[in-house]
Structure formats: structure tokens, C-alpha cells
Amino acid sequence: MGSIVxxxxxxxxxxxxxxxxxxxxxxxxxxxxxxxxxxxxxxxxLMNILYGLYKQDAGTISINGEQVNxxxxxxxxxxxxxxxHQHFMLVQRFSVAENIILGQKSSREPRIDDLxxxxxxxxEISDLYGLKVNPHAIIWTLSVGEQQRVEILxxxxxxxxxxxxxEPTAVLTPQEVKEFLEILKRLTSEGKSIIFISHKLSEVMxxxxxxxxxxxxxxxxxxxxxxxxxxxxxxMMVGREVNTNFEKKVAEPxxxxxxxxxxxxxxxxxxxxxxxVSFDVRAGEILGIAGVAGNGQNELEEVLSxxxxxxxxxxxxxxxxxxxxxxxKVGIARVAHIPTDRYKTGLISDFMISENAVLQRIDRExxxxxxxxxxxxxxxxxxxxxxxxxxxxxxxxTKAGKLSGGNAQKLILARELARDPYVLIAAQPTRGLDISxxxxxxxxxxxxxxxxxxxxxxxxxLTEILSLSDRIAVIYEGRIIGIINREDADILxxxxxxxxxxxxxxxxxxxxxxxx
Amino acid sequence: xxxxxxLSASFFIALVTAGIRLSIPVLVTVLGEIITESAGVMNLGLxxxxxxxxxxxxxxxxxxxxxxxxxxxxxxxxFALIAGFVAGMGMGLIMAFLSVTLxxxxxxxxxxxxxxxxxxxxxxxxxxxxxxxxxxxSLTIYKIPYLHKIPILGPILFEQNLVFYLVIVLxxxxxxxLFKTRRxxxxxxxxxxPAAAATSGISVEKTRYLATIVGSGxxxxxxxxxxxxxxxxxxxxxxxxxxxxxxxxxxxxRWRPKNAVIGALVFGLADSLQYRIxxxxxVTYGKNTVPYEFLLMLPYLLTxxxxxxxxxxxxxxxTLGEPYVQDAR
Numbered sequence: 001m002g003s004i005v006x007x008x009x010x011x012x013x014x015x016x017x018x019x020x021x022x023x024x025x026x027x028x029x030x031x032x033x034x035x036x037x038x039x040x041x042x043x044x045x046l047m048n049i050l051y052g053l054y055k056q057d058a059g060t061i062s063i064n065g066e067q068v069n070x071x072x073x074x075x076x077x078x079x080x081x082x083x084x085h086q087h088f089m090l091v092q093r094f095s096v097a098e099n100i101i102l103g104q105k106s107s108r109e110p111r112i113d114d115l116x117x118x119x120x121x122x123x124e125i126s127d128l129y130g131l132k133v134n135p136h137a138i139i140w141t142l143s144v145g146e147q148q149r150v151e152i153l154x155x156x157x158x159x160x161x162x163x164x165x166x167e168p169t170a171v172l173t174p175q176e177v178k179e180f181l182e183i184l185k186r187l188t189s190e191g192k193s194i195i196f197i198s199h200k201l202s203e204v205m206x207x208x209x210x211x212x213x214x215x216x217x218x219x220x221x222x223x224x225x226x227x228x229x230x231x232x233x234x235x236m237m238v239g240r241e242v243n244t245n246f247e248k249k250v251a252e253p254x255x256x257x258x259x260x261x262x263x264x265x266x267x268x269x270x271x272x273x274x275x276x277v278s279f280d281v282r283a284g285e286i287l288g289i290a291g292v293a294g295n296g297q298n299e300l301e302e303v304l305s306x307x308x309x310x311x312x313x314x315x316x317x318x319x320x321x322x323x324x325x326x327x328x329k330v331g332i333a334r335v336a337h338i339p340t341d342r343y344k345t346g347l348i349s350d351f352m353i354s355e356n357a358v359l360q361r362i363d364r365e366x367x368x369x370x371x372x373x374x375x376x377x378x379x380x381x382x383x384x385x386x387x388x389x390x391x392x393x394x395x396x397x398t399k400a401g402k403l404s405g406g407n408a409q410k411l412i413l414a415r416e417l418a419r420d421p422y423v424l425i426a427a428q429p430t431r432g433l434d435i436s437x438x439x440x441x442x443x444x445x446x447x448x449x450x451x452x453x454x455x456x457x458x459x460x461x462l463t464e465i466l467s468l469s470d471r472i473a474v475i476y477e478g479r480i481i482g483i484i485n486r487e488d489a490d491i492l493x494x495x496x497x498x499x500x501x502x503x504x505x506x507x508x509x510x511x512x513x514x515x516x
Numbered sequence: 517x518x519x520x521x522x523l524s525a526s527f528f529i530a531l532v533t534a535g536i537r538l539s540i541p542v543l544v545t546v547l548g549e550i551i552t553e554s555a556g557v558m559n560l561g562l563x564x565x566x567x568x569x570x571x572x573x574x575x576x577x578x579x580x581x582x583x584x585x586x587x588x589x590x591x592x593x594x595f596a597l598i599a600g601f602v603a604g605m606g607m608g609l610i611m612a613f614l615s616v617t618l619x620x621x622x623x624x625x626x627x628x629x630x631x632x633x634x635x636x637x638x639x640x641x642x643x644x645x646x647x648x649x650x651x652x653x654s655l656t657i658y659k660i661p662y663l664h665k666i667p668i669l670g671p672i673l674f675e676q677n678l679v680f681y682l683v684i685v686l687x688x689x690x691x692x693x694l695f696k697t698r699r700x701x702x703x704x705x706x707x708x709x710p711a712a713a714a715t716s717g718i719s720v721e722k723t724r725y726l727a728t729i730v731g732s733g734x735x736x737x738x739x740x741x742x743x744x745x746x747x748x749x750x751x752x753x754x755x756x757x758x759x760x761x762x763x764x765x766x767x768x769x770r771w772r773p774k775n776a777v778i779g780a781l782v783f784g785l786a787d788s789l790q791y792r793i794x795x796x797x798x799v800t801y802g803k804n805t806v807p808y809e810f811l812l813m814l815p816y817l818l819t820x821x822x823x824x825x826x827x828x829x830x831x832x833x834x835t836l837g838e839p840y841v842q843d844a845r
Contacts, residue, residue: 053715074717089712091705092834101698102705103716110697 002065004029004193005050005162010059012045019045021217022059027162027193032184034196034204034225036237037214038434039405043197044086046214047164050195051083052076063162074103082155083164088147092140096133097122100154125156129186144292145176152183156192163187164195169203173292174462174495181207199237201230213237238435248446251470253282257454258304258335258423263313265303273299274478277313281423281454286445287483288457288469292498296478297458298340301427304456305337306330307345318422331360336421338412340428340458342405346412349401353393354382356400357415381418389414390440406437413444424448427458442468462494476500525668531788532672539784540683541566541742545762546769546776547690548604548734554694554771555727556707557615558837560626563759564633565607565732566739571637573600573740574750575644577652589653596744597679597737604736605729607633612728616721619839630759638752645750652748655679679745691773703727707833710840720840735759761819768822770831782822786815 005027012020019042027033035043048054050061052070061068063079070076073083090099097118106113119135126132131149139147148168155163165184169177184194184207198204204211205225213220213236220236235241258281267273273296281287291297302308304315306327314323317333325333339345347356358367358378366377382396389410393403403411409429416424426445430438445468449455459465465472466489473483474497481497496502545562552559559565577596585592607629614625655677664674694700702723705713710720742758743750761783769775790811 051715072717072719073715077717083715085715087711089709089715091708091712093708094701094705098701099712102701102713103718106698110699112696112698112701 002029003027003062004064005195006062006065007046007050008060008062010046010049010061011057012042012049012054013057018217020049020056020059023214023217023219025212025219027195028209029193030188030191031209032188032194032196032207034198034208034211035214036198036201036204036211036233038199038237039432040434041214041237042217043214044166047083047166047195047197050076051081051164077158077160080159080161081164082152082158082160082162084148084151084155084166084168086166086168086170088151090139090147090150093138095136095138096142096150096153097135099139099150100135100157104158122153122157126153129156129190130183131156144171144294145173145180148172148180149183152187160192162193162195164197166197167199168196169198169200170460171293173498174491175499177203201233201237204233205230215239234435249450251285251449253285253470254452255283256280257283257318258456259314259316260304261314261316263300263303263310263315265299265308265310267299272311272478274303274310277475277478277480279473279480279483281456283422283454284449284452285470286449286455286457286468288459288465288472289475290462290465290472290494290498291460291475293460295475297427297460297475299478300475301337301340301425301458304330304425305335305339328360331419334419334422336416336419336424338409338416338424338426338429340431342408342412343401347400347403347408349399351400352397353386353391353400353403353411354379354396356411357382357385357396357418359415360419385414385418386411406433406440409433409437409441413441417444417448422454424453424455425458426455428460429457430459430461430464462491462498465494466491474498527792529668529671531792532785533675534791535781535785535788536672536676536680537746537784538787539780540680541738541746542758542762542765542783543738543776543780544683544686544741545735545738545759546765546780547686547773548731548738549762549766550731550769550771550773550776551690551694551703551734552608552728552731553766553836554700554707554833555703555724556710556833556835556838556840557612557724557728558622558626559608559611559615559629559728559731559735560623560763561607561611561629561633561732561759562735562762563755563757564630564636565604565611565735566633566742566755566759566762567637568607568633568640569600569604569736569739570743570754571640571739571750572603572736573597574652574743575640576600577744578645578650581653590656593652593655593744597740600740600744601733601737604739605733607736608729608732609725611732612725615839616724616728619841622837622839634753634755637750641750641752650749652744654748655745677745679741683741687773687777694773699726704833706840707835710835714840724840735762738762757816761816764819764823767832768819771833779822783815783819786818790814 003026007023007025010020010023023042023046025046037043045054049056052073052075068079091102097115100122101113101118122135131153133146133149133153139150142150169180172180188194196207208225210222210224211228211233212222213233215237260280261278263274263277264272265274277300279287289297299308303310306325306329309324314321316322317335320333322330322333343349355362358381361367367374379396386393386396391407391410391414393407400408400411429441429445433441445455457465457468470486471483472486472489472494474481474494476498477500481500481502545566549559549562573596576599577592580592580595581589611625611629614620615622657675657677660674664670694704702713702718706718706720706723714720739755743754765776765779765783768779794808794811
């Protein structure tokens with residue numbers, strides 16, 4: 001059987017990293033071939049090369065048996081390729097139809113095509129594949145799921161026979177994922193071929209015909225989905241045995257440490273982003289905030305850490321009202337914060353590890369005496385933290401921005417825990433980390449919980465919420481739509497709540513929590 | 517001249533006619549900058565580019581009128597305007613190279629272009645001209661048949677030179693170009709989301725070069741219209757902040773050519789009023805009651821005022837001023 005895509009010996013280096021070290025990959029007509037691998041394994045680089053965005057240093061690419069040399073994406077598009085990027089490549093202020101004709105020759109140059117006509121054609125395509133979307137809607141008014149459909153439509157409209165989908169399910173609710181996988185099946189039954197990039201084992205198992213595993217820029221193996229299982233895939237992906245479901249004790253919550261009452265706040269555009277948010281977190285428990293990205297999690301995280309002012313409502317830590325206090329004061333109230341963006345908010349990238357390790361305490365004894373920094377003390381503290389938390393670095397004088405994601409996160413964790421906090425706000429603590437680092441962070445959080453810390457966990461990964469949390473609050477469009485205990489949590493129900501659909505049972509639970 | 521004369525119809529007509537005329541160079545510059553900024557390049561160098569367009573235009577017209585085109589001075593003016601446009605494009609090429617290819621900070625590049633342009637224009641003028649106060653033959657006024665007889669509106673809109681009519685067409689052309697043509701859509705997409713444009717097969721670099729060069733060409737043309745058509749002379753600092761006003765008016769226009777007309781008119785009318793009031797008070801009292809410097813400030817103050825009432829930064833192209841790096845990781 002001939003392959004429709006054939007990549008051989010692909011090598012691509014960036015300054016300091018080899019992203020692809022001689023990778024072979026092929027795709028057969030009508031199949032779904034998944035590329036599985038951790039962050040930084042080289043999946044996206046390989047596909048960007050196929051799509052003409054990067055140029056490989058060595059190796060050959062053939063499409064339908066003909067060797068090709070793409071200079072840019074237009075060449076790739078002309079050969080029937082279409083790519084849906086992890087971050088959507090849509091112009092937010094354009095309509096669906098305008099996005100679709102972008103970069104295309106018009107039938108009436110120099111004018112753009114008649115958008116009504118384009119709209120009709122789009123409706124035909126979308127009916128065929130079940131990709132419902134209004135062709136005249138402006139992109140920013142569409143939901144993430146709809147925007148993704150626009151991306152696929154864009155590729156199909158341009159005659160794509162081969163679709164490259166880069167982590168397409170990362171931004172979807174569980175229901176949307178299900179719909180999405182249905183659409184993929186429909187596409188292959190119409191003769192399209194699909195390359196599916198993911199690090200989610202269950203989806204890969206469900207959807208793929210074949211799976212290729214990448215690790216550290218090399219291809220480990222290509223297997224048929226029917227001949228493998230999630231455990232084997234995880235092992236090949238990480239390079240060792242992984243224990244995905246770890247043991248944790250039942251929580252023993254004590255007194256309320258963090259109380260949030262009727263909190264409202266605006267986003268950067270001045271529109272309301274949080275509406276009447278109330279919950280509390282007790283010592284010795286983890287409250288997980290679940291939700292699709294962009295539903296107010298960032299604003300809530302910022303309000304709680306003091307980076308954003310609330311417009312009304314209160315936040316109380318251990319009985320002390322800290323509403324609208326600046327981050328410095330919030331820190332003194334012993335609230336620790338692991339921010340979403342670890343390089344921008346979590347660390348000062350241009351500062352040394354030693355400086356970052358004592359950042360909030362650097363103005364106090366023993367690190368400052370008589371207005372001058374006590375480097376000996378600072379270095380001692382940094383060295384001990386780096387050792388205790390296993391931060392891999394050549395030196396404590398290395399710039400923090402040079403640390404890998406996992407090590408940067410360990411450094412932040414070390415610094416925050418060294419302040420002996422009452423409350424820990426952990427926002428997307430494992431985003432972009434590899435499996436080993438994720439394991440580390442998860443164990444650290446559970447350990448802190450068992451030691452009696454009150455932990456508020458933000459995560460857009462539902463599996464992470466489910467495996468760590470003792471209670472789960474679902475946020476949708478800036479409102480807490482319900483709070484449920486972990487043992488009562490049903491993934492389907494949480495999925496519905498993430499999409500804004502609330503069941504009566506969860507209403508009871510929510511009022512119950514506020515009263516307690 | 518007394519206050520009744522100030523309020524008379526003829527004064528009003530003269531005021532508005534001059535106001536429209538004074539708004540033309542700024543309007544053309546604003547149109548150019550709208551194109552450039554739509555592609556995401558913030559070219560703050562307008563003041564300098566206008567100066568270069570202005571001096572090149574003036575010198576071209578002066579030499580042609582006194583030389584090979586002595587017999588048809590009108591034609592010399594059109595050649596001069598083309599020369600101003602080309603000079604502007606040259607400055608645009610420098611700006612594009614600095615901001616697109618070298619990805620330098622666009623604010624710094626812009627200010628550099630201003631300094632370069634203003635100094636270069638002064639240098640060229642001093643090198644080429646021995647005498648000061650040389651002036652040009654001006655453009656013929658065309659009266660549109662019948663329409664110019666409409667009271668008030670007639671003399672204002674239908675007794676103007678050809679450049680005026682062409683600039684009105686230019687507003688429509690720029691609007692059509694940006695919002696109805698494929699190239700325009702590409703320019704706007706590059707300003708909004710260059711990565712999306714690149715994956716659609718559009719060259720971000722090429723598009724930004726094109727937009728910066730064409731936009732600067734129009735800016736040079738604006739400068740040339742000011743010196744060659746409006747004033748008929750060149751002096752040092754003749755642009756007098758009009759380039760900076762244009763930068764502000766682009767924001768006022770919310771990157772829409774038709775709004776630019778309103779902004780430029782407000783500026784032009786204030787400029788014209790300032791000239792007139794100076795003249796009136798001089799005649800009546802023999803001495804200015806209000807220091808003339810205050811009157812000179814009027815157009816600029818009004819520009820600031822207009823901006824205050826129109827906070828429209830959210831309409832700006834999403835990646836305005838940000839260099840685009842493709843192979844970043």
C-alpha cells in the first residue's frame with residue numbers, strides 16, 4: 001500500500017536543541033496516524049516542517065510518491081495539506097468567510113471574493129462533515145470549539161486531503177472532544193487522511209489507526225492502536241514505567257483558611273469577568289477549580305494573589321480580611337502563589353536562581369541587614385532549596401529564565417513553600433511539564449495537603465483536577481456553577497457544567513458550601 | 517475689519533475653503549499611515565518623511581518651472597508631487613528595513629526617521645538654493661460647471677485645484693484598497709495576526725515592506741502637497757508638527773480612511789481659523805491682543821482635545837508596533 005505522506009530522516013536543530021534527530025514518518029490514505037510524545041519531543045516541529053513553516057536541516061519529504069521541497073505553507077497547501085495549529089491561526093476581527101479566503105487567489109482580482117458566495121460554499125462543506133458554523137460571524141464572538149471548526153473548514157476549503165491537527169482537543173470540553181472525534185471519523189470516511197498530534201493517551205487510543213511515539217526528537221516506534229495499550233504507550237513516551245494513578249489518603253479537612261465571598265472583578269477590557277464568586281478552602285484539603293480556559297480562572301487567580309483588584313466582595317485568610325491588598329501584603333498574610341505563567345509572573349527570568357529563591361523575603365533579615373544584601377545568607381538559602389527540591393541547574397548563579405519548565409516550577413514551589421504559607425494557590429502547576437515533572441508536582445501538592453495546607457488548584461486538565469482535588473468547583477463565564485465532592489464527581493456531569501449546564505443536584509451542593 | 521466682518525458669509529467661505537486646503541496634506545499623510553499601521557508597522561517618522569517629500573517636491577518644481585518646463589509650470593507641479601511620493605517611498609524603505617528586517621524597536625526607528633528626515637530636508641534645501649524666499653507658480657483653480665454657483669457650498673467644494681479633487685478620490689481608493697481588495701485583506705491580516713497570515717501563505721515581511729513603502733510614499737506626497745501646492749515655498753521646519761498631528765489623527769480615525777477626513781478637517785479648520793484671527797486682530801488693533809503663539813497652538817490643542825474624546829486604542833491593529841519573528845521557539 002502506498003503512503004500519501006513519506007518523511008525520511010528528518011533532522012532539525014534550533015540553537016542549543018535538536019528538535020528532530022532523524023525521524024521517519026508515513027501516512028496512508030484514509031487513516032488517522034497519531035504522533036504521541038511529551039512536550040519538547042519534537043512533534044510540532046516535525047509537522048511544521050511538513051507544512052513548510054520550518055525548513056529541515058536534512059531528510060526528504062514525499063507527497064503521493066513525489067519528492068517535494070516546500071518553501072512556505074502555500075506550497076504545502078497546494079499539495080493538499082492543511083494544518084490546524086494548537087494556537088488557532090485566525091484573525092479575530094475578521095469574519096469566518098474572510099479568514100477562509102485569506103491568502104487565496106480571488107475569482108475577481110484585485111477585489112476579494114463575494115463573501116455571500118463563499119458563505120454558501122462553506123455551508124455546503126460544513127453540512128457534509130457536520131462542521132456547523134455561521135460563515136458571517138466575527139471570529140472573536142465564536143466559542144473555542146467553533147473556532148476550531150473554522151480552522152478545519154479553512155483547510156478543507158483549500159482542498160486539503162491531508163489534515164495535520166496539533167493538540168486539537170486541549171482547549172475543548174469533554175463533550176466537545178466527543179463531537180470532535182466524531183467529525184474526525186467522518187472526515188476519514190470521506191477519504192481524508194489525518195495526522196493527530198497529542199499527548200493524551202486515551203484519545204489517541206480511541207481515534208488512531210496507527211500511533212508513532214516520539215521522544216527527545218527521535219521516533220521510538222510506530223504501532224497499530226489495536227496492538228497496544230495506554231500503559232505501553234506511556235512507557236514508550238516517557239522511557240520508563242509510569243504510575244499514572246497514585247495512592248492518596250482521604251483528606252482530613254480542618255478549619256477554614258481561605259474564604260471568598262461574593263467576589264466580582266473585571267477583566268482587562270473592563271468587562272465583568274467574575275460574578276459573585278463564593279467558596280472556601282479548609283486546611284488539609286485541595287479545592288480544584290475546573291473549567292475551560294478563559295472562563296475567569298486567570299482573573300480569579302490574579303484577584304486572589306493581589307495582582308488584580310476586585311470590584312466587590314471579600315477575601316479572608318484565616319479570619320483576616322485581605323480584600324484588595326497588594327501582592328506583598330497578601331504574601332505577608334501567608335498566601336503562596338504558583339502562577340500560571342511561570343517565566344513571566346513566577347520568576348524574574350533575568351535574575352539569578354539565588355535571587356529568585358528568596359524573592360519575597362529578600363528585603364528582610366537575614367537576607368538584608370542595614371540596607372545591604374547578605375549574599376552569603378541568600379546563597380546558603382538558595383543552595384539548600386535547590387538541593388531539597390532537586391532543581392537541576394549548573395549553578396545557583398544561573399539565570400532563572402534558563403531553567404526548563406519542570407525545574408522552573410520546582411524552584412517556584414521551593415520558594416513558595418519556604419515561606420511556610422497557610423494557603424497555596426497553584427495555577428496550572430503542571431502545564432507544559434513532562435510526565436516526570438508532573439508526577440513530582442502532584443506528589444508535592446498531596447504531601448503539603450497531608451501536612452495541613454489549604455490548597456486551591458486551578459487546572460484546565462480535567463484529569464488533573466480529578467486526581468488531586470478533594471472538592472471540585474466548576475467555573476463557567478466567571479461564575480462558580482457548582483461545587484461537588486470528589487467522590488460524588490462524575491466526569492460527564494463536570495463536563496456539562498464546564499459547558500455551562502447545571503444540574504439541580506449541584507445547586508444544592510453549592511448553597512450548602514456557602515452556609516458552612 | 518470688525519467683528520461683523522468676521523461673521524460674514526465671505527469670511528466664512530474663505531475660512532472653510534482655506535481650512536479644507538490646509539487639511540489636504542495632513543489627510544494624505546494620515547491615509548498613508550493608516551495603510552502602514554494596518555500592516556502592524558507603527559511608523560512615527562511622518563514628520564521627517566513629510567519634510568523630505570516637501571523639499572524634494574519643492575526643489576523639483578522650482579527647477580522645472582525655472583528650467584525645462586518653463587512654458588508649462590502646471591505640469592512641473594505634478595512632476596514635483598510624483599517626486600515627493602518617490603522620496604517618501606525611499607524613506608519608507610529605510611523604515612521598513614529597520615523595523616521589519618532588523619526588527620528594531622519601532623518607536624526608536626520612528627524618532628530616528630524624524631531626525632534624519634528633518635535634517636536631510638534642511639541640508640538639501642540649503643545645498644540647492646542660494647536665495648531664500650523663492651516661490652512657485654501655483655496650481656490653477658478649476659470651477660466645476662454649474663455646481664460652483666451653489667451658494668456657500670459651491671465656492672467651498674467646487675472651486676478648488678485638481679489636487680483637491682484627486683485627494684477625495686484617494687480617500688475612496690484607500691478605503692476600497694484596504695477593505696475590498698485581496699491585498700488589503702492581506703495587509704490587515706498581517707497587522708492583526710501575522711502568524712495566521714503566514715500560515716495562510718502570506719509573506720509577512722513582504723506585506724509589511726509594501727505597506728510601509730506605500731504609506732510613506734503617501735506621506736512624502738502629503739509633504740510635497742504642502743510645500744508645492746499649498747504654500748509654494750520651502751522653509752526650515754515648514755512641516756511644523758503636521759506629521760505628529762497625523763500620527764494622532766490616525767488614532768482618531770480608528771484606522772478608517774473616511775474618519776480620517778473628519779480628523780484632518782478639524783485640524784485644517786483650526787489651522788485656517790488661527791491664520792484668520794491673527795489677521796483680523798492685527799488689522800483692528802494694530803497689535804495682537806492675544807499673543808499669536810497661542811493662536812498657533814490652537815490646531816494642536818484641538819487635536820489633543822479630539823483624541824481625549826475618542827479613546828480608541830482597542831481598534832488598533834492587534835500587533836501594531838510588534839516585530840514578527842517566524843522561526844521563534
